[in-house]
Amino acid sequence: MLHIPWNYKSLSLKTIVRDFTTFSNESFRFEIRGNSSNNIIKSTDGNLSLTTLTSGQYKISASYLMANGEFSPFTPLVQISVSQPWWKTWWMITLEILLISTIALALIAFYLHRKKEKMRYAIKEHEQRLAEEKVQFLINISHELRTPLTLIYAPIKRLSEVNTIPLKESRIIRKILVQVQNIMQLVNMVLDVRKMEIGGAAIYIEEINLNNWLNEISERFRDEFESKSLGLIYQFDKSITSLNIDDKKTEIVINNLLMNALKYAAPNTDVVITTELMSNSIKITISDIGTVVTASEGKKMFERFYQTHHRNIGYGIGLSYAKMLVEMQGGRIDVNDNNGKGAEFIMELPLGLTPSAENSENKSYLNELINSSALQNLTEKEFNLSRNxxxxxxxxxxxxxxxxxxxxxxxxxxxxxxxxxxxxxxxxxxxxxxxxxxxxxxxxxxxxxxxxxxxxxxxxxxxxxxxxxxxxxxxxxxxxxxxxxxxxxxxxxxxxxxxxxxxxxxxxxxxxxxYSEVSQHKSLPEETTFSRADEEFMKRLNTYIFEHISETLHSDIIAEHMGMSRTAFYTKMKAIANIGIMTYVTQLRIERAKELIRLKEYRMSEVAYMVGFSDAGYFSTIFKQVTGVSPSEWNNG
The missing domain is CATH 3.40.50.2300 (Response regulator)
Structure with missing residues (x-):
């Protein structure tokens, strides 16, 4: 086999016949087989010149003209292999395919990215348009509410100033007046925030006697506090004489904090209002005893629309608006757990502000109030349906x-x-x-x-x-x-x-x-099932398991009692609880064991036997796997 490169210039073969006896113009023939072709080339001198062979395998044979005038049979001379050019090699073709594929994928990705960006831009425009419509709607509603509220507020205000009205009725009128004022504050909040957006709202810093001012505002709530058996105590720092603040905006904050205390403080407790002079600020604290605010809740309470699981009255806007008003004056507001007894709202206002009137910074305040980041996070974490x-x-x-x-x-x-x-x-x-x-x-x-x-x-x-x-x-x-x-x-x-x-x-x-949490198995079936039939199913199942909890239970036995085949019963349990029946039985056994251990009347071996475990050591192992602690640690805890 003769190997030659694809870019060879020329190739010549010379043939000699020893018994050559005849001379003719066409005394030689060369046959070239290869690449699905068969060519015959004639020669008079036995020389073959090859300059146009393409890549591939070739077999060259020769025949000569004999004395009797016939050509001899073709005799194989040589096999030739012409290599492929580099651009036709397998690795180059593979590289070209990869390159073309990469370019195609890049173009597709670019197209999808561009389409996604266009969609994102369209969604953003749509959201902005919706936000503007919501703002305009709130503004329109607020304007429409102002007239009827004024017509309600004016006569109630006049009635509250009449001295001839009996005390009982007078207190009712004052309560109505306070609630009307709260509604008017909410309406004014929308319009005031809108003014802040367009730079039309000013911060009016004026000097006030802080302690007297706080006393005057909080005394308006005295009747409401007494009606709920709440005391109102003042612990004012007498060294504080005056403070420069925007009293109208700060009054909204104080009213909001007092309303929160009124809603969530426990009866027969006191709400304490404290002032304290700090180095660069004055701290105002309003604390109550009642529902405890945890650290995680405290971080979120000033977010728009946030409500704790127990403080779920209202719409969660007031504290967010209060924070906005405090920060406009260079202050800060926070909440603590009041030593694990309730809530303690702390507001710090800076010293050294000079009486003046300044326009607020242009921002989308109203959109910040009505567009909750918490709600946005919820939409981003939508439940995935791709498995359903x-x-x-x-x-x-x-x-x-x-x-x-x-x-x-x-x-x-x-x-x-x-x-x-x-x-x-x-x-x-x-x-x-x-x-x-x-x-x-x-x-x-x-x-x-x-x-x-x-x-x-x-x-x-x-x-x-x-x-x-x-x-x-x-x-x-x-x-x-x-x-x-x-x-x-x-x-x-x-x-x-x-x-x-x-x-x-x-x-x-x-x-x-x-159902995967042991502590949750104490929940009633009606709280953890999807239909009346499922509720009855779980009630029957739980009743049977607890009646035979000290016995050996098998899935076949339980399925037979429930009147179902083993397969149907397994499918039903997976659909309701997403766990197998024996796992469910084990968890109920451990739950019953925890109740028996709390009684402190039985030894651990007795508890194990009473909940269906014949081996106390195995019971201890399973108990720790389920609860994370051993039975003895649970008993000591």
Whole structure:
């Protein structure tokens, strides 16, 4: 085999025949086989010149003209291999493919990024437009409320100044007056914040006698505090004589803090108002005894719309607005837990401000109030539906196609049915995570489907949303009585429906998580189940387990008692609790063991036996796996 490069210039072969006896102009023939071709080249001198061979494998043979006038058989001379040019080698082709693929992916990524940026810009514009509309709406409402509030406030104010009114009625009038003033403050807040946005609101710094000023404001709440059995105590620093502040804006802050104390302080306790002179500021503290504010809650209480799980009265705007007013004057406001007894609001206002009138900084204050960062965080952490399957039921195929195309990117799988009977078959076979059904359908309507679903113990845990044009109170009541998880009248918004689906599935997931925590098994079945049938199922299950908790329990025995096959029972438990039955039994055993240990009447070996463990050592191991501590540590704790 003769190897030659692809870019060779020329190649010559010389052939000699020893028994050559005949001379002719065409006494030689060369055959070149290769690259699916067969060429014959004639020669008179036995020389073969090759200058145009392409890359590949070739076999060259020769034949000569003999004395009898015939050509001899072709005799193989040589095999030639012409190498591929570098741009046709496999590694170069691979590199070219990778390069083209990279460029294509880059172009696709650029296109998607550009499309995403356009969408983000459009969403931002839409949000800005909505924010402006919300602001304008609030402003319009505030203006409209001012006139009727004035008509209410003026006569109530006059009545409160009449001395001939009996004391009992006079106190009622003063209470009404305080609440009307609170409403007027809320209305004025919107308009004042709007002025701050456009630079039309000024900060008026004036000198006041701080202690007398605080006493005057807080005494307006005296009757309200006494009606709730709350005392009002002043601990003023007598070294404080005056302070330069914007008294109108600071009064709003004080009123807000006093209203919070009025709402959340425990009866028969005191609300204490304290002033203290600091090196560069004056500290005003309003503390109460009642609901304790934790450190994590304290960090969030000044966020817009934030409410703690126990301080959930109102809309969560007041403290955010109060912080805004304090910071406009160069101060700060914070909250502590009042030594673990309640809440302690601390406001510090700087010393050295000179009496003046300054315009506020131009900012989107109102949008800051109505656009909550907490709400934005919630939308960013939406419940992921990519693992869920949904079944849509409607007799109109166009509606079903709309659901399928609109929600294709949201769900793992979308199932479709055109009547209740078909839907029930799919539900029993595929076990979707949620069902969305129209009410008016042939054969079996949505109400009948809902009733059949919720009455079948094997599938009663599956939530169902009913969609209907019948939005009267009676139809809605029927839907909920049959066990519907939500009832949405037509026409409806697709995004709204998706939010309802997401919230229902999210709540189901949260309930399932509770079963993985031992302490949560003390919850009543009606608090941790999805339907009446599921509630009865869990009640029967818990009753049976606790009646036989000291015995050996197997999943087959429990399933037989529940009247279900082992497979159906396993599926039901996974749907309700997301854990296996034996794990659930073990957790109930440990929960009962904790109750027995608290009684301090039994030895650990006795407790183990009473909850179904024959080996105390194994009981101790399982107890520690579940609770994180050993039984003895639990007993000492």
């Amino acid at each position: 399957t949904v079944l849509f039921v409607d007799d109109d195929m166009d509606i079903l196609e709309l659901f399928k195309t609109s929600y294709a990117i949201n769900f793992k799988s979308i199932l479709l049915a055109q009547n209740g009977d078909e839907a029930l078959e799919i539900i029993r076979d595929k076990r979707p995570d949620i069902v969305v059904s129209d009410v008016m359908m042939p054969e079996k309507d949505g109400f009948e489907l809902c009733q059949a679903l919720k009455s079948d113990i094997e599938i009663s845990h599956i939530p169902i949303i009913l969609l209907t044009a019948k939005n009267d109170i009676h139809s809605t009541a029927v839907g909920y009585k049959l066990g519907a998880d939500s009832y949405i009248p037509k026409p409806f918004d697709l995004n709204f429906l998706l939010i309802i689906i997401r919230n229902i599935l999210k709540n189901r997931t949260e309930i399932r998580k509770r």
